[in-house]
Amino acid sequence: MATKEVTVESEDTGVEVRIIGDPVGKGLFATRDFKSGEVIFEERPLVSCQFLWNAAYGYLACDFCMRPLETAEENACRLTQNPQLTLPYPECCDTKKDAVVECPYCDASYCSRDCRESAWNQYHETLCLRSFMPDPSHPLVMLQEAWKQMHYPPETACIMLLARIIATVRQAADKEGATALFMQFCHRTVNEEEEIAHKLLGAEFHDQLEALRVMMEKGLGAPEVQHWLTPEGFRSLVALVGTNGQGIGTSPLSRWVRNCDALEISAAEREKLDQIVDDMYVQLEKEAGGFLNNEASGLYPLQSSCNHSCDPNAMPTFPYNNFHLVMTAVKDISAGDEICVSYLDECNLSRSRHSRITILRENYLFTCRCTKCEEQTGDPDVTSEEEMDEDEEEEDE
Template identity: 50%
Template sequence: MAFEVRIFPNSKGKSLYATSHIPMGTLILEEDPIVYCQFSWNALCKYKACDNCLRPLETAEENVRRLMGNPLFELPYPDCCQTDKNNSTSCDLCGNEYCSENCKISAFNQYHKVLCLQSRERNNSHPIELLEEAWKNMHYPPETSSIFLIVRLLANIVQASNTDEAIQKVLSFCHKSVNEEAQLAHKFLGDKFIHQISLLREMVANILPNPQISQFLTPEGFQSLLALIGTNAQGVGSSPFSAWRQNVEKLNLSSKDREKINNIVDTIYDDMYAHTGDFLNSEGVALYLKQSCINHSCDPNAEIKFLHNNSRLFLVALKDIQPDEEILISYLGECEINRSRHSRRKLLMENYIFACECSKCLEEIDQLDVTSEEDMSTEEDN
């Protein structure tokens, strides 16, 4: 491997460093999450995706028809669709859908065995159903995280062959001070619902009444899990139409056919936005061991990508990285990273509880502490 994890106990915790020269464009690492789940509202709104890895379970044409509200629309170049429905399967007991038998088995062996909600148990009063409803009422779209990431993480411990090892894996994530964890838990739930943290803890405990995970279901332990998810969870998205479009772009088409397909794609997006809005992808959240070790920079030398249209994460070099140089990504979105130094640092402090001292922030240290126009307009809207 071209990298190693280094631990700094008294400063920034874990970091990822290059052990050899990494040229720009190089795939540095790839990994599957230790736990993943789809957003609750996303699943309710019929965004069909594998319950274990988020791979789409509908064809690009089915996806477009649903998002456009046009059941008769025919998508050209059907061979460019990546969805293979022949391998799709489902849990015999609860009906959860998976993209393959391997994903079904993997889910069952990791967490689904103790979380499987059998059909006969669906009566709107099962602990899983109650938590699902409570969480949806606390987090309307657009969702940014899910309480069920914690549920699956704890179920993973319960089902593990080596409980102590599974617990240590959770504890290996960098933790904040008690006060910082309280701030992150508050951010996770928001002003309106922070008072319901005890209710959520009790509801999770009702789903998994197991002494093996009791340390995580104390008030302090549960707050720590919320903080862990709040700082380390990675958003994941997939789209059969987006994958189809990328494959169409690779076709050797004439200029006339290229223009025609571009017009079709533009029309599709216009119709999807008009019917569905901005939320066109299957979306969820995942927790990764190696990715969680990567620190932030406002001038990153690497970026995270999802190249297989599922939850498998890839880290790619944005520029040449030298031996013994830290590998850094941006925790901010594409628009946020272009804001003023003051605005970037404000966002990072609010969401991750640290004051950014990256090379870009140090270079811009003489800038006036002026809030970006984007932040000002957002504050005015609120």
């Protein structure tokens, strides 16, 4: 029966994971053609978690699925620091405040009863601090504070994602099966052939990591997760979330803007609305800079089997404004093609080959040999002043 299920999956989804080399090389390949703009696959993360500073600064999102819990107007008032700001067309805001529920024992909030139940059943029963004023000496509170002191925004990883993985296994009826689900992700801490170690695991972080591990063990230690709480096991768990974590961004305001774009209104009304939106974004830029979204990181089995290319043919999107990922083709893809995404954000993707390769090696432990990088092998190492600084830092290491 298990075999039958696997066959159906690979036939129907239009994609398949192939093992493409040692030691853990895999890739996702198209088994049919996809047009640019077409959905390749959709999936929910095995586990996800909002970044700690993002939550601390008041970006309100469902503690399970990251759906915004603020209205667009509340979001705009907070981010522009202008409590008087009002937004027209409130019906264009998707946030359903009536449905918001809280954990009865702590301050975790959810967009729905379903999310509260899912979180409780998967990991929150283990992680709930059972207090609205948690004891600052609780190991999980100390763990979060320690992480925040080590990782200021912009955030790229979250220690509580590790805690949720451990809690998920502890609460699972089939603990071995749950462990195996997480071990399918690449979790190597070094690339031996190329002698690169993960950025989060460098010698300079040795003491910090050990401190985090001790707190994690105090807070969540149990026989079934002990393999992740030894120094080496903890390093591999850090590498797992470091190399596989997919960023998730949600925003009530961007949804409101998008829904407003679809309104059928007169040219005069449209002009007035555009002016309001433009003025608002000027204020947002001034007060909040680039930090407009609720931000999280999640682990997605299919997405994580997509390799990187600096010239990708697919892109993860979040059209439901929660953690539900939709992989979309950004070029025409033929059956047999490998589906590749960019692990770099747009800004880093536009940098020189040298800079791109440095970032990818530090964070993802490989040297990019995509077609774009191969074409640019002859380019000079440095292309801009901004990148000079970075190169100097590198030489110091």
